[in-house]
Structure formats: C-alpha cells, structure tokens
Amino acid sequence: MKTDIVLSGVGGQGILSIAATIGMAALENNLFLKQSEIHGMSQRGGDVQSSMRISDKEIASDLIPLGGADLILSVEPMESLRHLPFLKEGGWLVTNSTPFVNIPNYPELDDVHAEIKKFPNHILIDADAIAAEIGSRKSSNIVMLGAASPFIDMPFETLEAGIRKIFGRKGEAIVEKNIEALRAGRDFTQKNK
Amino acid sequence: MEKLLLLGDEAIAQGAIDGGMSGIYGYPGTPSTEIAEYIQHSKEAIDKDLHREWSSNEKTAMESALGMSYAGKRAMVTMKHVGLNVAADAFVNSAVTGANGGLIVVAADDPSMHSSQNEQDSRFYAKFSFIPVLEPTNQQEAYDMAYYGFELSEKFKIPVLLRLTTRLAHSRAGVVRKPSKAENGVSLPENPRQFVLLPAIARKNYEVLLGIQPGLEKEAEESEFNTYIDGTDKKTGIIACGIAQNYLLESINGKEFNHPILKISQYPIPRKQVNKLLEECDEVIVMEDGYPVVEEMLKGYQEAGTKIRGRLDGTLPRTGELSPAVVAKGLGYDVNEGPAVPELVQSRPPAMCTGCGHIDVYTALNKSLAKYGEGRVFSDIGCYTLGALPPYNAINTCVDMGASITMAKGAADAGLVPAVAVIGDSTFTHSGLTGLIDAVSENSPITVIISDNFTTGMTGGQDSKALGRIEDIVKGIGVEEAHIRVLKPSKANMDEVISVLEEELAYNGVSVIIPRRQCIQTMKNKTLAAKIAELGLK
Ligand SMILES: Cc1ncc(C[n+]2csc(CCOP(=O)(O)OP(=O)(O)O)c2C)c(N)n1
Numbered sequence: 001m002k003t004d005i006v007l008s009g010v011g012g013q014g015i016l017s018i019a020a021t022i023g024m025a026a027l028e029n030n031l032f033l034k035q036s037e038i039h040g041m042s043q044r045g046g047d048v049q050s051s052m053r054i055s056d057k058e059i060a061s062d063l064i065p066l067g068g069a070d071l072i073l074s075v076e077p078m079e080s081l082r083h084l085p086f087l088k089e090g091g092w093l094v095t096n097s098t099p100f101v102n103i104p105n106y107p108e109l110d111d112v113h114a115e116i117k118k119f120p121n122h123i124l125i126d127a128d129a130i131a132a133e134i135g136s137r138k139s140s141n142i143v144m145l146g147a148a149s150p151f152i153d154m155p156f157e158t159l160e161a162g163i164r165k166i167f168g169r170k171g172e173a174i175v176e177k178n179i180e181a182l183r184a185g186r187d188f189t190q191k192n193k
Numbered sequence: 194m195e196k197l198l199l200l201g202d203e204a205i206a207q208g209a210i211d212g213g214m215s216g217i218y219g220y221p222g223t224p225s226t227e228i229a230e231y232i233q234h235s236k237e238a239i240d241k242d243l244h245r246e247w248s249s250n251e252k253t254a255m256e257s258a259l260g261m262s263y264a265g266k267r268a269m270v271t272m273k274h275v276g277l278n279v280a281a282d283a284f285v286n287s288a289v290t291g292a293n294g295g296l297i298v299v300a301a302d303d304p305s306m307h308s309s310q311n312e313q314d315s316r317f318y319a320k321f322s323f324i325p326v327l328e329p330t331n332q333q334e335a336y337d338m339a340y341y342g343f344e345l346s347e348k349f350k351i352p353v354l355l356r357l358t359t360r361l362a363h364s365r366a367g368v369v370r371k372p373s374k375a376e377n378g379v380s381l382p383e384n385p386r387q388f389v390l391l392p393a394i395a396r397k398n399y400e401v402l403l404g405i406q407p408g409l410e411k412e413a414e415e416s417e418f419n420t421y422i423d424g425t426d427k428k429t430g431i432i433a434c435g436i437a438q439n440y441l442l443e444s445i446n447g448k449e450f451n452h453p454i455l456k457i458s459q460y461p462i463p464r465k466q467v468n469k470l471l472e473e474c475d476e477v478i479v480m481e482d483g484y485p486v487v488e489e490m491l492k493g494y495q496e497a498g499t500k501i502r503g504r505l506d507g508t509l510p511r512t513g514e515l516s517p518a519v520v521a522k523g524l525g526y527d528v529n530e531g532p533a534v535p536e537l538v539q540s541r542p543p544a545m546c547t548g549c550g551h552i553d554v555y556t557a558l559n560k561s562l563a564k565y566g567e568g569r570v571f572s573d574i575g576c577y578t579l580g581a582l583p584p585y586n587a588i589n590t591c592v593d594m595g596a597s598i599t600m601a602k603g604a605a606d607a608g609l610v611p612a613v614a615v616i617g618d619s620t621f622t623h624s625g626l627t628g629l630i631d632a633v634s635e636n637s638p639i640t641v642i643i644s645d646n647f648t649t650g651m652t653g654g655q656d657s658k659a660l661g662r663i664e665d666i667v668k669g670i671g672v673e674e675a676h677i678r679v680l681k682p683s684k685a686n687m688d689e690v691i692s693v694l695e696e697e698l699a700y701n702g703v704s705v706i707i708p709r710r711q712c713i714q715t716m717k718n719k720t721l722a723a724k725i726a727e728l729g730l731k
Contacts, residue, residue, distance in 0.1 A: 035364060036360055062436070
C-alpha cells in the first residue's frame with residue numbers, strides 16, 4: 001500500500017489540520033509516514049503546499065517525485081492547478097470550487113473550473129457551501145478531506161478517529177461537526193466520481 | 194521505546210531533552226523556530242525547568258549557551274542560517290575556548306530561500322572554525338544526533354554544529370526515543386584558563402583545537418551515521434550528504450543501480466571511506482542540499498585522478514535545494530513530469546494581513562514622503578518588509594536584521610535627507626539599538642519608525658523582548674523626548690499619523706516614531722493579552 005498526496009491551498013486555510021488528521025490515521029494503521037509542510041513567510045496569505053506520503057514500506061524522500069502523486073487535494077481551485085506536474089497519470093484531482101481571492105489578477109473562475117474539468121479524474125466540490133449547510137463554515141477543509149477520502153487507501157473509520165484526536169481538545173461539539181463535514185464530503189464524491 | 198510523530202526540528206528538541214540538556218537558547222527564524230518552541234511546550238522540559246526563554250538575538254543566545262557549557266551543563270543554541278552570521282564572533286571563538294558541558298549549535302539552512310535572504314551553507318562556518326558537523330538524513334537521525342552530539346562535544350571538549358535544511362526541519366515522521374539521561378551538575382572547567390582567550394592562551398588553545406582534528410576525523414570514519422553501500426559498477430560512485438541520500442534512494446527505487454554509495458552525515462569528511470571511493474571509481478557524483486562544500490573539498494583531496502561531478506560542473510544545478518527530480522536528472526534518468534501548469538495560474542505572494550497596523554504606517558508614510566521624492570526608506574526584516582510589494586511599494590532596502598537604522602544614517606551622512614528607517618519591535622532589540630546609538634551620537638537627521646506590534650510576527654508570534662520597554666530604551670540611548678512620538682496607526686487616526694510624520698521628517702536630528710497596535714494574529718494569545726494589560730499598553 002502506498003498513497004502520495006499533495007495538499008495545497010492558501011496560508012491560513014487549514015491544510016495542516018488535514019495533514020495532521022491523515023497523519024493520525026496513518027499511525028493508527030501502523031503505516032510509515034512522511035509529511036513535509038511549509039512554515040514561515042508563505043503562511044502570510046501566500047500559496048502553501050504540503051506533501052504527505054503514507055506507505056506500508058519505509059519511505060525514502062520527504063518530497064514526492066514529479067509525476068508521482070496519487071492525489072492532489074486542494075482547498076482552493078486555482079491552487080489545485082499549481083502542482084499538476086506532481087500528478088501521476090490516472091491520479092485524482094480533488095478540489096474545492098470556491099476561490100480565495102487575495103490577488104488583483106485572479107483569473108476568471110469559469111476558466112479555472114474549465115481547466116479542472118479537463119481531467120477525467122476530478123472532483124470539483126463546493127466545500128464552503130457544504131460546510132455552511134452543516135453550520136460549521138470553518139470545517140470546509142475537513143469536507144475536502146472527506147471528498148478525497150475514497151482515494152486514500154485507509155479505512156474511513158481511522159480518519160474519523162484521527163479527527164477525534166486532532167480536534168478533541170476543542171470539545172465534543174466541534175468534533176461532531178467535523179465528523180459530519182468529513183462524511184458529507186465523502187458522500188459527495190461517492191455520488192459524483 | 195516510545196515512538197513519536199515529530200518534525201525534524203521537534204526530533205532535535207526531544208533528542209536534546211533525552212540527552213540530558215539543561216538549557217536551550219535561541220532567536221526565532223524559519224526553519225529553526227520549532228526546536229525551541231517544542232521545548233517551551235514540553236511537559237518534561239517544564240517539569241525539569243530547563244532554560245527555554247528566547248534570547249534577544251543569536252549572538253546573545255550563543256554566548257549564554259557557552260556560559261552554561263562553561264558551568265559544566267549541556268546546552269543547545271538554535272538559529273536559522275543567517276543567524277549564524279550574527280553569532281559568528283562567538284561561534285568561531287567558541288572553537289578556541291572549547292566546551293566544558295556538551296554544547297550543540299543548531300543551524301537550519303534554507304536552500305532555495307523559502308523564507309530567507311540567501312542560501313548560505315553553515316557547513317562552511319564549521320570548516321572555517323574546525324568544528325565537527327552532524328547533518329541528519331531523517332527525523333530519527335535528527336533525534337539521535339542531538340542525543341549523541343552532547344557526547345561528542347564532551348568527549349573532545351568542542352562545540353558541535355548540527356546542520357539541517359528546510360525540508361527535514363519541516364517534515365514529520367516517526368521517531369523512536371532512547372532512555373533519558375540525567376543532566377550534568379555544575380562543574381568548572383579543569384583548566385581555569387580554558388575560556389580566557391588572551392593571545393598567549395589562545396595560541397595554546399588553537400594548537401589543542403588543531404590537535405584534536407585527527408581524532409574527530411577518526412570518529413567520523415567510525416560513525417554509524419556515515420554509511421558505505423558497496424556496488425559492483427565502479428564507473429560511477431556517489432557521495433550523498435544528509436538529506437540528499439533520501440532523494441537518491443527515491444530516484445533509484447525499482448531501478449537497476451549497482452554503484453557504490455557513501456552517505457556522509459558526520460564531518461570532518463571521513464577520509465578513509467572517501468579515499469576508497471575515489472580509488473575505486475572513475476568518477477564520483479557529489480550530492481549536497483546546499484553549497485558544493487564537499488565537492489570543492491574533494492577537488493583538492495584526491496591524487497587518483499578521479500573525476501568529481503556535482504553542482505560545479507552542471508551535473509546538478511548550481512543553486513537551489515535538491516529534490517527527487519533534480520537528483521534523478523543528475524543521474525541521467527528521464528523524469529516523468531505530470532501535466533503542465535495551465536497558463537492562467539497566477540503567482541500568489543505572501544502579503545500583510547488585512548487589518549495589519551503596518552499597512553496604516555505605510556499609507557501614512559507614502560503620503561508624508563511624497564513631497565521629498567522616492568528612494569529614502571530603509572527597511573528591515575519582518576512582516577513590514579512586505580511593504581516592498583504593490584500596492585505599497587513603500588520601502589527601498591531590506592538587507593539584514595538591524596540594517597534599517599544604520600543604512601538610513603549612512604544615506605543621511607551622504608546627504609539624502611530626510612532618510613527614514615522602518616524597523617519592527619523585535620528587530621529593534623535584536624540589533625537596532627547599537628545603530629541608534631551611532632545616530633544619536635552624531636545627531637543624524639533620520640526618522641526612525643519602530644512599528645510596534647508587541648510580537649515577533651513574521652516567525653509566528655514569539656515573545657518580543659521590546660515589549661513595554663521601547664520608550665525607555667530610546668530615551669536612555671539619548672533621543673530627545675520631544676522627538677519620541679507614540680501613536681496608534683489606524684484608518685480613523687490617519688490624519689494624526691500623517692501630521693506627526695510630517696513634523697518629524699522636517700526635524701533636523703534623530704526622531705523616533707512608535708506606531709503601536711497589536712498584531713492581529715496574536716489576538717487569541719491570552720498570556721500576551723495579560724502582559725499588555727499589566728503594562729498598560731492598550
Ligand atoms: C539574523 C536573523 N535572525 C532571524 C531572522 C528571522 N526573522 C525574520 S523576520 C523576524 C521577526 C521580526 O519581528 P519584528 O521586527 O517584531 O517584526 P514583525 O514581523 O512582528 O512585524 C525574524 C525573527 C532573520 N531573518 N535574520
């Protein structure tokens with residue numbers, strides 16, 4: 001078993017919580033894990049990327065090779081396209097459809113969506129709307145994790161357990177909202193893939 | 194033993210705690226910050242009451258750690274690579290004093306300059322100073338090296354440099370712990386003059402330093418961190434330093450690859466293994482995440498006529514960090530890139546946060562300076578450096594921490610008046626003070642803006658030594674009270690900010706303006722809120 005995931009988004013959008021949840025699940029499954037994150041300057045509203053490698057065999061590199069990712073999981077649509085050279089043939093592009101516009105020259109959203117739709121293996125999901133429906137706008141990153149979960153080779157329950165561990169400190173209500181978000185994302189993908 | 198999931202930085206911190214360290218010293222700087230932060234939050238470290246406060250800058254940190262080592266206890270200092278420039282005087286001389294309690298200096302280098310002004314390689318400093326280096330390949334080695342580094346330091350009575358790069362510092366993996374060691378007690382150096390670097394003593398110490406080099410080399414030759422994997426195809430041999438080994442193994446995974454591989458993670462360079470490789474192979478490719486340090490050294494090392502390849506002959510790119518793709522291309526493999534990035538994707542540079550006080554400072558400054566013309570704002574290193582980008586385009590320099598006040602002074606000396614310095618609160622206490630003394634002593638016509646947000650913002654909101662002290666410091670240095678102006682930068686207050694700026698720009702002497710508003714990223718920090726309230730700073 002081996003899944004290489006590129007996580008992308010804009011600083012402050014919560015990709016490190018996604019990474020931490022997957023990391024917890026990987027530990028639960030006794031898998032090897034290497035997760036490289038971006039700290040520092042780019043966290044101030046710049047583009048951020050994290051690579052996540054899970055395997056039942058030892059992993060050499062902290063970085064995913066070009067053309068090697070099974071999955072690009074992005075919480076922002078334009079950012080999902082920035083890391084395409086990492087995507088393996090037949091890999092999945094799973095992205096939020098809601099843009100985060102903090103630059104004056106952000107491209108037309110329809111054009112961005114059209115680029116994403118060129119990939120047969122894509123999931124384009126309005127995670128912000130789904131999170132709002134649940135009544136937990138902050139959980140849109142976890143909706144995205146749910147949407148990507150069918151392509152991550154680990155039992156779904158272990159991701160739920162990961163959420164309990166990561167969000168446990170913040171109280172039961174927040175844990176439950178995030179589990180709801182995770183499931184809603186997964187359901188969307190199962191209906192639309 | 195217990196297994197933890199740790200960043201490379203955190204693994205170093207845990208290794209130091211378990212290795213019997215009594216104190217960590219440092220100044221924040223990406224990618225090194227998480228080492229001290231881990232210790233500040235570690236329950237074990239708090240229970241043992243290990244020293245874990247930030248220092249004013251890297252030099253004060255290095256010297257405090259050397260003081261702890263003098264007193265017989267184990268100490269660690271952490272910094273980013275450019276921090277070692279600030280600490281360099283103490284670092285280079287600490288090799289001549291030597292250590293008493295184990296002393297590890299951690300420098301986190303940033304090839305590709307993800308968050309830095311340059312990509313200098315700290316191994317050069319170690320070579321220059323005759324200090325041994327440990328360069329971990331993975332998180333487990335990072336842990337093991339912190340633990341072992343104190344032993345190495347105490348065995349040879351010398352500080353040890355632990356050097357890592359961004360990718361390992363900020364990548365997480367499983368780490369197995371070792372049994373925890375007790376701290377040392379206080380004990381003075383055997384030789385009471387060891388730390389007195391008067392020339393006559395320094396000359397003796399220097400002989401000692403040179404004398405231990407063969408022993409350090411032997412230690413590296415026998416080190417379990419330096420591994421030799423033999424191969425049958427001796428046309429090409431590989432030397433992979435630290436994290437380069439990972440990219441190498443990734444690139445050859447599933448391929449027929451029978452070349453010998455020497456991994457170097459402990460320096461001085463293990464001469465025995467290097468000579469074997471050079472004698473047996475027609476050519477050797479050297480892979481390093483940083484400068485071609487080993488490559489350059491090998492060029493003068495061998496007699497066998499072996500061809501040395503690497504960053505200097507274009508086998509690998511001259512600049513930037515290594516990656517699996519870069520290494521695979523260097524080995525001559527085809528790299529199968531995924532789809533190209535569509536043209537519509539725009540770059541998204543970092544920016545000041547919406548609502549940040551620095552923004553209001555720049556809005557006012559741009560207006561007040563309009564009548565004097567461009568090119569007179571000397572800035573410094575912090576979030577406010579982002580004022581260089583549109584729409585502000587408000588600053589003209591950013592060089593190194595503390596350079597704003599001093600460069601403004603030099604430009605004013607040259608006749609560029611008024612000259613403005615923009616510096617943050619933490620950078621001011623890091624290295625702005627001494628420059629302000631220069632300016633005051635000559636009453637230079639400069640306007641210094643200390644944009645005070647109560648924190649070290651750029652690196653994630655660490656404590657600022659300047660908190661509640663700036664006016665007193667500035668007054669103490671001798672800036673006239675009438676020209677120390679504290680105000681609140683905000684949209685509502687814009688007219689006042691502009692008029693104060695205009696008054697002080699017109700003043701022919703040193704003025705210090707302190708725009709003061711809390712960093713919005715720290716609003717949830719309860720400890721900071723309590724301190725601000727206690728100091729009556731609101
Ligand atoms: C010698 C050196 N040490 C550390 C750093 C990392 N660094 C960059 S900006 C910064 C913080 C600056 O804080 P402050 O001046 O208060 O400005 P703020 O970011 O809060 O606006 C630090 C520590 C560096 N670039 N150089």
